[in-house]
Amino acid sequence: MSNIIIDHVSKTFTDSETEVHALHDICLKIDSGDIYGVIGMSGAGKSTLVRCLNYLEVPTEGHVYIGDKELGALSESELRNERSKISMIFQHFNLLMQKNVIDNICFPLIIKGVSKKEARKKARELLKTVDLTDKEKAYPAQLSGGQKQRVAIARALASEPEILLCDEATSALDPQTTSSILGLLRRINQELGITIVIITHQMAVVREICNKVAILEHGHLVEHGEVDEVFLNPRTRAAKTLLKYEEAESDG
Amino acid sequence: MDNSAYIQLLGQGIIETLIMTLGSTFLGYVLGLPIGIILTVTDKDGISPNPFIYKILDFICNILRSIPFIILLILLIPLTTIVVGKSYGTAAMVFPLFVCAAPFIGRMVESSLKEVDPGVIEAARSMGASNFDIIFRVLLVEAKTSLIVNATITTGTILGYTAMAGTVGGGGLGSIAVQYGYYRWNTQVMVITVILIIVIFQLIQNIGMAIASRLDHRK
Numbered sequence: 001m002s003n004i005i006i007d008h009v010s011k012t013f014t015d016s017e018t019e020v021h022a023l024h025d026i027c028l029k030i031d032s033g034d035i036y037g038v039i040g041m042s043g044a045g046k047s048t049l050v051r052c053l054n055y056l057e058v059p060t061e062g063h064v065y066i067g068d069k070e071l072g073a074l075s076e077s078e079l080r081n082e083r084s085k086i087s088m089i090f091q092h093f094n095l096l097m098q099k100n101v102i103d104n105i106c107f108p109l110i111i112k113g114v115s116k117k118e119a120r121k122k123a124r125e126l127l128k129t130v131d132l133t134d135k136e137k138a139y140p141a142q143l144s145g146g147q148k149q150r151v152a153i154a155r156a157l158a159s160e161p162e163i164l165l166c167d168e169a170t171s172a173l174d175p176q177t178t179s180s181i182l183g184l185l186r187r188i189n190q191e192l193g194i195t196i197v198i199i200t201h202q203m204a205v206v207r208e209i210c211n212k213v214a215i216l217e218h219g220h221l222v223e224h225g226e227v228d229e230v231f232l233n234p235r236t237r238a239a240k241t242l243l244k245y246e247e248a249e250s251d252g
Numbered sequence: 253m254d255n256s257a258y259i260q261l262l263g264q265g266i267i268e269t270l271i272m273t274l275g276s277t278f279l280g281y282v283l284g285l286p287i288g289i290i291l292t293v294t295d296k297d298g299i300s301p302n303p304f305i306y307k308i309l310d311f312i313c314n315i316l317r318s319i320p321f322i323i324l325l326i327l328l329i330p331l332t333t334i335v336v337g338k339s340y341g342t343a344a345m346v347f348p349l350f351v352c353a354a355p356f357i358g359r360m361v362e363s364s365l366k367e368v369d370p371g372v373i374e375a376a377r378s379m380g381a382s383n384f385d386i387i388f389r390v391l392l393v394e395a396k397t398s399l400i401v402n403a404t405i406t407t408g409t410i411l412g413y414t415a416m417a418g419t420v421g422g423g424g425l426g427s428i429a430v431q432y433g434y435y436r437w438n439t440q441v442m443v444i445t446v447i448l449i450i451v452i453f454q455l456i457q458n459i460g461m462a463i464a465s466r467l468d469h470r471k
């Protein structure tokens with residue numbers, strides 16, 4: 001299985017005039033089997049960081065290693081191949097609206113050249129995993145948010161990935177649906193041994209399923225480690241603010 | 253002229269109008285669809301930005317689209333003669349109609365494809381999709397409804413242009429309307445041709461929209 005090593009990664013966006021330093025010299029190791037939370041205020045660079053892990057965003061400096069492979073050293077087709085081992089799910093699900101559930105789940109297999117018949121067989125198994133067998137022929141527009149995210153998870157699992165990146169995967173869902181999706185993610189982590197990286201601004205999500213957490217502030221990695229340690233003894237202002245904010249949220 | 257001669261004349265007109273409309277729309281798509289895809293892909297937010305190719309295509313499309321059709325028709329007469337062999341008649345008119353339609357269609361296709369949710373494209377990329385996969389399995393699939401609606405609008409527009417083409421180069425209901433209505437003051441024939449054009453337009457519109465809504469799964 002693959003560890004993820006983020007080695008002195010920086011990312012600067014250069015628009016015509018302005019420069020945005022989204023990430024500054026980030027170093028982080030995510031072990032195989034972790035459920036790693038990444039938290040921070042809006043604009044802290046969470047999405048950028050996680051998009052560097054599958055090279056949807058190419059770091060301006062530094063290296064990303066998945067196992068022993070350095071992503072920056074791969075050719076275009078090697079990178080595409082590597083991406084099928086690193087799946088991703090999103091806040092807004094990003095399903096194909098004109099394809100039904102089963103064809104959405106088949107998509108990553110079809111682009112890898114798997115036959116339609118085999119892809120469907122695999123997709124049906126995955127529908128069982130995410131508990132949606134009766135929705136095989138439904139279209140995304142006919143599903144609830146939680147069901148759409150289940151389809152997205154099934155699709156993410158189709159290529160048998162080693163890593164699952166979740167960018168605010170539960171932010172559009174109500175608390176009950178959120179906890180059922182988190183339960184599913186935990187099961188995936190335990191039963192399939194998939195490493196999970198979860199970006200969230202919901203502290204409760206981190207508490208509920210993450211074993212480790214990293215805190216980003218203005219593109220800097222300000223704190224990281226075991227969830228219990230970081231949450232019990234927040235050392236930095238950023239961590240304290242995030243935790244205080246959470247208290248205020250649950251009080252109010 | 254007796255009634256059956258009129259009927260024959262109008263029947264002939266309908267067929268010629270349909271040939272010009274559908275023929276040039278079809279050829280227009282053969283060229284316009286790839287143009288629209290290339291415009292989408294090479295634009296600065298596209299999946300493979302290429303300012304050079306984008307600007308060239310963009311420029312050609314804009315120039316062709318800014319020339320009024322009736323003038324384009326006359327400007328193209330020498331070229332039409334070379335390509336089709338003659339500069340008048342139904343077959344000859346398909347060529348200028350095609351030249352007018354292709355860049356228009358390119359723009360229509362571009363706007364349809366740009367409506368596709370960037371999140372879905374990003375999801376496909378994260379799964380290891382190539383640009384080819386993204387064009388043929390994401391963009392064209394997700395934009396299907398919009399593409400069909402635009403094809404319907406395009407066909408209707410081209411139908412209107414065939415009437416103009418008819419006045420210059422002959423052929424179709426438009427030319428009949430002008431010949432009988434304008435030069436011979438035969439109001440009856442003109443009214444009938446106009447009604448026929450309206451009916452054909454409505455048919456195209458209804459069929460196109462029915463197909464589009466039937467294939468749309470977003471609701």
Ligand SMILES: Nc1ncnc2c1ncn2[C@@H]1O[C@H](COP(=O)(O)OP(=O)(O)OP(=O)(O)O)[C@@H](O)[C@H]1O
Pocket residue numbers: 013014015020021022040041042043044045046047048049201
């Ligand atoms: N493609 C881009 N071009 C320019 N700037 C960008 C781009 N993507 C992100 N940024 C900038 O980089 C910074 C970090 O953005 P990022 O999306 O990673 O934040 P985030 O922590 O995910 O925020 P949120 O919680 O709101 O999703 C922001 O200032 C953002 O404006």
Ligand SMILES: [Mg+2]
Pocket residue numbers: 046047048
């Ligand atoms: Mg984000």
